[in-house]
Amino acid sequence: MWIYEKKLEYPIRVSYTNPRLAKEIITQYGGPDGELAASLRYLTQRYTMPIPQAKAVLTDIGTEELAHMEVVAALVYNLIKNATVEEIKAAGLDDYYADHDKALYFVNAAGAPWVASYIQSKGDPVADLHEDMAAEQKARSTYEYLIRLSDDPDVTDALRFLREREVVHFQRFGETLNLVHEWMDSKKVF
């Protein structure tokens, strides 16, 4: 069960209409290392985790990633909501506009739609947690590229917050992996 909270996890500021930046940031909505992929990966891997701490971590981080998805969506929405068709064309967002107007859709920066093959759910907790740690590092890199691309310091502020959360999640997954290894060692009978 999930409850919706009528608030964002982080307060966003958007200085001005900027469809070019929206086109880049949307990859963290529906791209390979984006928040949808992260959330769905963790929430579907949790069922076969062998220890209670791992079930909790995947549930809680998977839930926080949904909140991050909403922050990214709010950024994109506010960056394009007042854009004219001319501005959208000049930013190269016209291909997207032809299919979606200014609606939010799950695509990467180049417009390719989200696919389930971005994620894996292997049933092997060591393999799954390694994938999760890699996912956090890939998301961290993407946020760093987006921070370099951003020409709006207010948007950069939210991107920095999201980047920091990837670092924290990586740390927690690493600790979870250690706990799984301890559990596996404790089960060995000599």
Add this chain to the structure above:
Amino acid sequence: MDQRRRELLRIMELEFAAIDLNLFLDTHPDELRALADYNAVAQELMRAKTAYESRYGPILNYGQSMSQETWRWVEEPWPWEITFNR
């Protein structure tokens, strides 16, 4: 910044502390200092939310908050419509 945004910002601050402590506790369930911090933050967060909801309507759906007089859940603005521009 208006009063509503100030109150919302305070809720965001408290809840962020709760989220971060929650994740820490998931892998360190025996850390009693973190647990005490979590419980203190949770209590203050509940107070801040109750005060906010009495003015601006429910912040939680599905029976987690009550709505006074009318069904205020449907009222705008929704979260993506609130920016914190300076």
